[in-house]
Amino acid sequence: MTLPSHVPVLIAGGGPVGLMLAALLTEYGIASLTLEADDDYCSGSRAICISRRSQEIMGWVGADRALTATGLAWTGGRSYYRDREVLHFEMPHEPLQRYAPMINIQQYAVEEYAHQAMQRHPELASLQWSARVTGLRADAGGVTVEVDSEGRRQTVRADWLIACDGGRSTVREAMGLKLEGMQYEGRYVIVDIEQESQRPVERLAWFDPPSNPGSTLLMHRQPGNVWRVDYQIRDDEDPEEAVKPENVLPRVQSHLDMIGETAPWKPLWISIYNAKCLTLDSYRHGRVLFAGDAGHLVPIFGVRGLNSGLDDAGNLAWKLAWVLKGQAPDSLLDSYSVERVHATRQNLAYGAKSTEFMAPPDYGFRLMREAALRLALVDEAVRPLINPRQSAPISYDTSPLNLDDRAPQAGAATPGQPAPEALLQDGETPRHLSEYFGAGFVALAVSPGAALAAGLDALAASTGNAPHPLRVLRIGTDAGSLRDTHGQLRQRYGGDAGTVYLIRPDGYVLGRWTAPTAGALLAALKPYYPAIDLGANKEDQA
Template sequence: MTLPSHVPVLIAGGGPVGLTLAALLAEYGIASLTVEADDSYCSGSRAICMSRRSQEILGWIGADQPLIATGLAWTGGRSYFRDREVLHFEMPHDPLQRYAPMVNIQQYYVEEYAHQAMQRHPGLASLQWSSRVAGLQAGPDGVSVEVETGGERHTVRADWLIACDGGRSAVREAMGLKLEGMQYEGRYVIVDIEQESQRPVERLAWFDPPSNPGSTLLMHRQPGNVWRVDYQIRDDEDPEEAVKPENVLPRVQSHLDMIGETAPWKPLWISIYNAKCLTLDSYRHGRVLFAGDAGHLVPIFGVRGLNSGLDDAGNLAWKLAWVLKGQAPDSLLDSYSVERVHATRQNLAYGAKSTEFMAPPDFGFRLMREAALRLALADESVRPLINPRQSAPISYDASPLNLTDGLPRAGQAAAPGQPAPDVLLQDGGTPHYLSANFGAGFVALALSPDAGLSAELDVLAAATQGAPHPLRVLRAGADGLRDEHGQLRQRYGGDAGTVYLLRPDGYVLGRWQAPAPAALRAALAPYYPSLTLGAPTKGQA
């Protein structure tokens, strides 16, 4: 492949975040070039737990179905102190939901499915393996990027450069930026083994197990008869020695013996890890934006690493597309940084709490953990302290995009800046998930609108038909989508005339009770230039 001299978007890093971002941009009609230093997908399981939100984002590019078909869904897990169970947790879920709370699948599958989604847009999304960013010069109108490939250097001019090149980001280094925060000394050996097992799919954790005294050990089943095993090593152990097979395999065998897994097994991959709570202060630096591990490193405990990176991609893709299509000024991208830095700081706070329990950094934390575990043996009220705090979508409560709340007393219903809860509605006899409408344009969700409001919404939608991704109106009620399971009433309120405006990434922009046409037009005008405040609505024509 000959590298182009110019691209609208150059993505540094062809891991799951970079490939998903490229596919999302292609869905919006935005051309990109992704350069990846490796010559293929990653080796080893790496990130394995895909949250419901990540499955939804992958659904926007058509990568959810192969992931679900291959992956192993799970809803809860168990924790043990030594050899006794002290916690059995279940994540919120019900059989009507579109996606499981979590799916276990090796990272290389996610990369493959995102790449396949890119390949459905050959004129828009291209990937260059064995290529890396070797230097860059950023200016007010774009970035000149030196790309090294095939032993040669090429200059590619990009309107926007997106750094998705991981924890050792070459883009971040070239710009002289540093991640700030803390990292923990405790190290975990990570092992993939192949072994047949009949155990249910759930997260398993042992604290001070007889098989590995003094350690914490985690297990997850994965596709292909693969166990992922993570175990903590002592502070005085040499990391290079700790990952040698002669030191790893006896520890794994000891634990398999303890839990009664007697089938033959073989190791597939061994690595080592220590938890980090690090982030950039901003994910936008002029025409350079950061996503995934290039911008933040989150502890694995609570599975917020890759899941937060995919959420970065879902947040960034529509905003960058709106800017490149001339639908919004590039100041819209400032909100990407504001929202996702806020998300990272929340993820880091949760991740730090989980890390301090899973890998206590000092004697005081170890003492408190052992006290909680001992009490949990006899007192159920203590057991929630052992909960690993699994990943959950973040609310952008202080986002600059949030509109003044028109339903401030709506109780538990989703407010501006919060993720729009999915609901299962009925379109005639066909199931219709609200989340299936995300990943494109804005959505107006109207609950039992009267004839006047319904007509006004049609006028607004018609006025956006010339946009790349026009407004879509969804009506719920007697003459529209039916809320047969009561989910819409529960999660959005049931008052007739309520209108929610939902962003392309599935977040609530604003909500009102019987809104005036001018209020809806003003809310959408920043994203649809055709909706000028001076244009007449149906009622004013």
């Protein structure tokens, strides 16, 4: 296949992050070409736990429906010391939620659903299998990329190159960049097996189980009657020997026998892993940006790897679209790096704590873990120390985009925070607030008076020619307003009349005010809607 000579966006890497980024860009009308070195979706389960935030991001392109229909939802898990339970944890969830806290599904399914979402706009997004970046030259106006596509050398000029090509990123290597941080020595064998089971879907962990003394072992159920089994090997075991079936299968059988899973089973996939806490200092280098494992490697414990990569895509897509559409200068992309590097450092801190408990790096950590586990058998107060700290959305406290808080009494949804979910009523139809995210900016107004409502409508109207206009959501009881039937919005955003939130396309709070003037809202939106204008009335109350 002959590749195009020029594309606005070239995405190196067609894994879940690259494909999701391409799908998100199509929703903004941005064309891209994705290059994937393999000839199909990945093999094996790989990253299997998809967080609520990731489900929301996939929902922006319609990929959530297949995900939730196929995946196995779960809300908690259990940990055992030897053969005794020491922890039963539950993640926050409620009957009115849009998504489960976590869904188990194999990574190749996420890739497939993201690819299907891309194909909703075939005129904008294309994927080339068996194509890899072999070299690049970046300058102020773009990037010239050398590509090996099915054995044929070609050159593609891109306005922007996004490196989503994984932990062994060719783009990162070609640019002479190195991930910095630490790598743990402890190794885990990862095994997918097919076996029917009637157990509930939970995250299960055993420390020093009788089936595999001295090891730590994790189990997750997946679609298709598949168990994912991760177990730690001894430091003195040869990794190449450890993944041979004759060494893996007896250990799996021993554990299945211990927990009473007696149905016939067969292995599907075997791999090996060790935890890394690594990141680039910046995810923007001129016209080259990094996302997912190409920019950071996070331990699997706490499921922050793929989920943080999908969050990268959700953060980057709208900003890159705004730049390419001429709605913002390319300096907006600097905030992508600031926010997502901050998020990575938070994820690495949590991931390191989880790794040091799951795979203690030295005798001191092993001794402390042993003490915690022994105490947890008899003291409930100690059990939270064993909590695996599952992935959660990160607050962008230091983001340069955050505006001064003009409604500090309104509650916890401050600028830089992910906008809390709330179930609202749109006429006869229930709708979650997050359903309105993923396109343009949203102005959320709590019980606005007539003047404020009219001013917000005027602001929205003046963005009507923008690719993704401002959307106004009024919360109240009058005609055309959404009703806070369950009181969730009042609880999470504050109920004072005249409170206004501006929410970014990626669902983060940009700013908030009590009874703002049109001038204040105009100034907040002008960087993202350059044509916005209220003329002589801009200093009046909105």
